[in-house]
Structures are given as C-alpha cells and as structure tokens.
Amino acid sequence: MSVIVSCESLxxxxxxxxxxxxxxxxxxxxxxxxxxxxxxxxxxxGKTTLLNLIGGLDTATSGKITxxxxxVDKMNKSELADMRLNHIGFVFQAYNLIPVLSAYxxxxxxxQLQGIPAENRRAKADAILEEVGLSGMGERRPSQMSGGQQxxxxxxxxxxxxxxxxxxxxxxxxxxxxxxxxxxxxxxxLNKEHNTTFVIATHDQQVIDFTQRRxxxxxxxxxxxxxxx
Amino acid sequence: MEKLKLFISLSWRNLWxxxxxxxxxxxxxxxxxxAMIVLASLMEAWAMSTFNASIxxxxxxxxxxxEKYLQDPNIEYRIDMPDERQTDLLxxxxxxxxxxxxxxPAIVQSExxxxxxxxxxxxxxxxxxxxxxxNSITKGAYFNDVKSPGILLGxxxxxxxxxxxxxxxxxxxxxxxxxxxxxxxxxNGIYEVEQxxxxxxxxxxxxxxxxxxxxxxxxxxxxxxVLHDLNELDNFLxxxxxxxxxxxxxxxxxxxxxxxxxxLALLDMTSGTIALLTVIMFILIAFGLVNTLLxxxxxxxxxxxxxxxxxxxxxxxxxxxxxxxxxxMGIGVIVGTLLSLSTIVYFSNGLDLGALAEGSxxxxxxxxxxxxxxxxxxxxxxxxxxxxxxxxxxxxAWRASREVPVETINKxx
Numbered sequence: 001m002s003v004i005v006s007c008e009s010l011x012x013x014x015x016x017x018x019x020x021x022x023x024x025x026x027x028x029x030x031x032x033x034x035x036x037x038x039x040x041x042x043x044x045x046g047k048t049t050l051l052n053l054i055g056g057l058d059t060a061t062s063g064k065i066t067x068x069x070x071x072v073d074k075m076n077k078s079e080l081a082d083m084r085l086n087h088i089g090f091v092f093q094a095y096n097l098i099p100v101l102s103a104y105x106x107x108x109x110x111x112q113l114q115g116i117p118a119e120n121r122r123a124k125a126d127a128i129l130e131e132v133g134l135s136g137m138g139e140r141r142p143s144q145m146s147g148g149q150q151x152x153x154x155x156x157x158x159x160x161x162x163x164x165x166x167x168x169x170x171x172x173x174x175x176x177x178x179x180x181x182x183x184x185x186x187x188x189x190l191n192k193e194h195n196t197t198f199v200i201a202t203h204d205q206q207v208i209d210f211t212q213r214r215x216x217x218x219x220x221x222x223x224x225x226x227x228x229x
Numbered sequence: 230m231e232k233l234k235l236f237i238s239l240s241w242r243n244l245w246x247x248x249x250x251x252x253x254x255x256x257x258x259x260x261x262x263x264a265m266i267v268l269a270s271l272m273e274a275w276a277m278s279t280f281n282a283s284i285x286x287x288x289x290x291x292x293x294x295x296e297k298y299l300q301d302p303n304i305e306y307r308i309d310m311p312d313e314r315q316t317d318l319l320x321x322x323x324x325x326x327x328x329x330x331x332x333x334p335a336i337v338q339s340e341x342x343x344x345x346x347x348x349x350x351x352x353x354x355x356x357x358x359x360x361x362x363x364n365s366i367t368k369g370a371y372f373n374d375v376k377s378p379g380i381l382l383g384x385x386x387x388x389x390x391x392x393x394x395x396x397x398x399x400x401x402x403x404x405x406x407x408x409x410x411x412x413x414x415x416x417n418g419i420y421e422v423e424q425x426x427x428x429x430x431x432x433x434x435x436x437x438x439x440x441x442x443x444x445x446x447x448x449x450x451x452x453x454x455v456l457h458d459l460n461e462l463d464n465f466l467x468x469x470x471x472x473x474x475x476x477x478x479x480x481x482x483x484x485x486x487x488x489x490x491x492x493l494a495l496l497d498m499t500s501g502t503i504a505l506l507t508v509i510m511f512i513l514i515a516f517g518l519v520n521t522l523l524x525x526x527x528x529x530x531x532x533x534x535x536x537x538x539x540x541x542x543x544x545x546x547x548x549x550x551x552x553x554x555x556x557x558m559g560i561g562v563i564v565g566t567l568l569s570l571s572t573i574v575y576f577s578n579g580l581d582l583g584a585l586a587e588g589s590x591x592x593x594x595x596x597x598x599x600x601x602x603x604x605x606x607x608x609x610x611x612x613x614x615x616x617x618x619x620x621x622x623x624x625x626a627w628r629a630s631r632e633v634p635v636e637t638i639n640k641x642x
Binding site for chain 2: 055057077078081082084085086090092096098099100101105109110112113115116117118157
C-alpha cells in the first residue's frame with residue numbers, strides 16, 4: 001500500500017514557557033492510500049490540530065509532514081494553497097459551503113480554481129451530485145438545503161477533483177443520527193468505490209464504529225492505532 | 230480566465246449579500262461624484278462668467294494705451310489714431326472686433342447731485358461684438374454714429390444723480406493742458422448691467438463729442454479689441470509690438486490677463502479649488518468605502534479562511550476584494566456621473582443664483598451661471614475617484630488576504 005501522509009515527530013505547541021500547551025506532541029503517523037480512519041479522543045486531545053497540520057491549515061512547531069511525498073511543513077502560503085487545492089479535500093463540522101454559490105457552483109468552485117473548463121465541470125458536478133444522492137438539487141443555495149444535504153454537498157465538493165486524501169473534522173456533529181448514518185454510508189461507499197482516503201476526526205462512537213482504522217489521541221499523543229477486519 | 234470569471238461572479242454576488250449597505254455605499258459614492266462634477270462645472274461657469282463679464286465690460290482681449298496711461302488714466306497720456314499699417318493689422322481675420330476710445334476721469338453733475346465717473350467716448354458701431362454697451366440700453370436709445378449727441382448713463386448712476394432720460398447733466402474733466410473742460414449733455418439712454426458697480430462707474434458719449442470737448446483733435450486714449458480665437462492673442466500682440474518697433478512707436482500693449490489680474494487669479498484659483506475640492510470629497514468617500522469594505526471583510530473572515538482552506542491563494546482573495554471594490558466604486562461613479570451630467574444639462578440654459586448673486590457679482594460674475602459639460606474634467610474626476618477608490622480598498626483587501634485559515638475556519642457562524 002502506498003503512503004499518502006507521513007508524520008515524523010510532529011509537534012505543535014501553543015503559548016510559551018510554563019503556559020506552553022503541547023497540542024500535538026511528537027506524533028509519528030503513516031496514512032496509506034485507501035485508509036478509512038477515525039481520529040478520536042477527548043476534547044483538547046489534539047485531533048483537530050493534527051488534522052489541520054496534515055491539511056496545511058496550520059504550521060507545525062517541529063517535525064516533518066509529507067503529503068504525496070511533498071514536504072508540507074516547508075511550504076509557503078501559496079504552495080500550501082496549491083497543495084490543498086490539488087491533493088486534499090476538506091469536510092467541516094459547520095458544512096462551510098460558500099453561501100452565495102449554488103450547490104453546483106460550490107462543487108465546481110475547486111475545479112474552477114484548477115482551471116477546468118465549464119463544460120467538463122458541469123458534467124462532473126452532475127455526476128457527483130447523483131453519487132451523493134442530490135440529483136436535481138444543484139441550483140439550490142446552501143440556505144435552501146437541510147444540514148444533511150449541505151454536508152453531502154460539502155463531501156461532493158471535497159471529492160470531486162479526486163484528492164489524495166479527504167480530511168473531515170466532526171462531519172456528523174451537526175447532523176441527526178439518521179443523516180449521520182447516511183453521510184457515513186456515503187463516505188464508506190466513496191472509500192470503497194474510488195479508494196478515496198478518509199481521515200475523520202470525531203467524538204461520535206457511531207463514526208468510529210464505521211471506520212476500519214481507529215486512531216485514538218490523548219494529550220497530543222497517539223495512544224491507540226488499531227485496524228479492524 | 231476561469232479564475233477571473235469565478236472572482237467576478239463571487240465579487241458581484243458578495244456585493245448583494247447586504248444589499249442595503251451596498252445601496253447606501255453606492256448612494257454615498259454617487260452623491261459624492263455628482264457633487265464633485267456639478268460643483269466643478271458651476272465653479273467653471275462662475276469663472277467663465279467672471280472672465281466674460283470682465284472682457285465684455287470694456288477690457289476686450291487686449292488694449293493699447295499710451296505709456297503711463299494705466300498708472301494715471303489722464304488725458305495727458307493719449308495716442309494717435311492707428312495708422313494705415315496698424316489699421317490693416319486690426320482689420321485682419323484674426324480680429325473679431327476693435328474700437329478706439331477716449332477714456333478720462335470726470336465728474337458728472339445733475340441738477341440734484343454730482344458723482345465721479347469714467348467718461349468714455351465711443352464709436353457706437355465699432356463697439357458691437359466688443360463691449361456690453363450696445364446691448365444694454367434699457368431706456369432711451371443707443372448712439373447712431375460717432376457724432377451722436379447725448380450721454381448714456383448707468384441706471385444706478387442715474388438714480389444717484391436723480392436724473393432721467395432727456396434731462397441734462399454737465400460733465401467736467403481735465404483738458405490736455407490741465408484746464409477744466411465742461412459740456413452739457415442730454416441723457417440719451419440708460420443702460421443696465423448685472424454689475425451695479427459698472428452702472429455707477431461709466432458714462433458714454435460719442436467719440437467725436439469727447440474729442441471736441443477735450444480739445445484733443447483725433448487723439449484717443451485706447452484701442453481695445455477681441456479675437457476670434459483667444460489662443461491667437463500672444464501671436465497677435467507680438468505682431469503688433471513688432472510693427473510698433475519698426476515704426477518706433479512707443480505704446481503700452483497689454484493682454485486681458487495683465488489688465489485684469491484679479492480675473493486671471495480667479496481663473497487660476499478655480500482650477501486649484503476644483504482639484505482641492507475633488508480631493509476633499511474623495512477623502513470623505515474613501516472613509517465610507519474603507520468602512521464598508523472593512524465591515525464586509527470582518528463579517529466574512531471565516532469565509533476567507535474557508536476559501537484559503539479550499540485552495541484559494543491569498544493573492545486571489547486580494548483580487549476578489551479589489552474586484553468587489555471596482556464594482557462598488559464603478560456603479561457609484563457611473564450613477565453619480567450620469568446624474569451630474571443630467572443636472573448640468575438641466576441648468577445649461579441658465580442657473581439663476583438669486584440671493585447668492587450679491588457675492589458673485591462682487592467678483593464681476595453674472596447673476597446667472599451657464600454650466601457646461603466639460604467632458605475631460607468630468608472624466609478626470611470620475612476616473613480619479615474610481616481608481617483612488619480601488620487603491621483605497623487595497624487595505625481591506627490585504628486584511629482579507631491575511632486571514633489565517635485555521636484561526637477562522639472553525640469559528641461558528
């Protein structure tokens with residue numbers, strides 16, 4: 001299995017002197033292509049920080065991170081933006097769709113930044129909307145959709161350009177159990193069909209039970225990393 | 230190109246997210262631009278009114294006198310009638326109208342009162358297209374020829390002298406030898422002009438009467454002329470001076486700018502004032518614009534973080550805000566410019582200053598302004614505001630592009 005993400009002695013420290021907080025503390029981690037991972041742990045355990053570091057949304061205090069063999073910790077802002085655009089998909093707790101754009105346009109946003117022509121974009125957006133079960137809802141704006149539907153659009157946006165890895169931070173936190181289950185089924189299906197790598201930071205046992213690799217964090221360290229059959 | 234389309238689309242839609250605020254900002258920019266262009270046009274109209282009034286009163290585009298006459302406008306300092314070559318030059322195509330005059334300080338006495346004035350002996354026909362007097366007679370009649378009897382008084386002077394049409398007044402003035410010359414005249418006409426000072430200052434008689442009264446044969450005090458094209462003035466004056474030099478004639482030849490330094494200063498001041506007002510108005514607009522854009526940026530910090538998280542480079546965020554500002558300024562500027570041009574066209578047949586005219590006429594301007602569309606000036610103001618507005622929005626745009634994704638992305642809506 002090829003390694004998508006590699007973290008070596010990765011640390012992130014906030015504050016200074018005696019007020020220092022080690023949000024991520026010398027973490028070593030390898031994520032392989034096709035992994036479906038849950039990253040769990042109590043609040044403040046460092047799971048979101050680790051996700052942000054992998055996604056290049058935050059910078060490490062020390063250590064190495066590579067995504068697709070590229071050193072994320074050495075990149076400037078512009079290179080990080082390019083890396084996120086072409087290699088990483090994000091799904092956030094609060095959906096984070098662009099409110100002035102329709103579902104189509106939100107999904108096409110990434111492709112538009114990548115310079116993909118309009119005719120190809122719409123075909124891909126149509127296909128992915130069908131895949132996430134939102135056919136016919138492409139013209140709706142986020143405010144005209146339910147939370148579950150918005151999160152499906154967010155997943156569609158995250159995977160439409162076939163990124164190396166999708167990082168999802170508490171994607172089910174704002175959803176009811178039915179919508180959560182649907183979303184997880186969708187992500188698992190995408191993982192199986194397209195071999196898309198998912199890393200899902202969560203508190204939710206339902207999510208953890210869905211994943212085939214379960215990483216648990218405590219005080220900035222990984223204290224458990226197990227695979228299920 | 231795809232990215233540009235995206236930025237334009239996002240910017241345009243973002244503009245209408247808070248349409249009330251956007252409309253208020255459009256309005257403030259529009260009103261500001263409207264005020265700038267209309268004010269600039271009115272100031273120009275006022276300056277032109279001052280210039281035209283000054284030229285039309287008696288000055289013309291230039292005058293020729295004896296040396297020292299302007300320092301001491303005395304009959305002692307007079308010149309000969311233009312000779313053949315000078316006349317040929319004055320009759321050339323460059324000149325629209327010219328005339329000779331006798332102009333001396335005098336005292337007018339009616340049966341009731343007396344007053345100092347400037348007595349002007351004129352050639353009635355030659356004054357057409359040159360000065361105000363042929364078209365300003367509101368009572369009585371203008372002169373028919375260079376020997377016409379009678380005197381033309383301003384309405385204000387006539388009132389002061391408590392005299393009227395067909396009544397007699399006596400003019401006293403110093404002759405060339407220092408003796409006092411006097412002659413009685415019947416009031417032939419009363420003239421009215423917007424500048425009341427002019428009505429008090431000048432009285433007109435025919436030039437032959439002036440010459441015979443003062444015993445100066447065919448001598449004159451001044452030659453005044455206007456050109457078809459004012460841009461030709463320097464060239465013409467140079468030719469006239471050259472002619473005088475060849476014939477060793479010493480005369481004082483001065484352009485309107487030298488004769489009316491106050492008018493020249495007012496014209497210069499107008500350009501400066503327009504520029505200053507434009508800058509001041511822009512500063513007021515700029516505060517509103519920066520405030521609006523900063524508010525829009527602060528409201529959307531999370532969104533800018535999201536856009537960066539999704540792969541938008543910080544410079545793209547900067548472009549997006551600048552495009553937003555371009556729309557915001559552009560619409561405001563276009564609306565303001567169209568409104569201002571409509572306003573100027575509406576008042577182009579004359580804007581009566583009414584009560585404000587008192588102050589205006591003090592500087593020689595007319596009571597009625599005739600604003601005109603100055604395309605170059607309007608374009609400069611509009612483009613200046615537009616471009617400066619975009620430059621001003623660099624700060625909010627820079628702030629937006631500096632948002633760090635991780636600090637904003639997880640904030641709740």
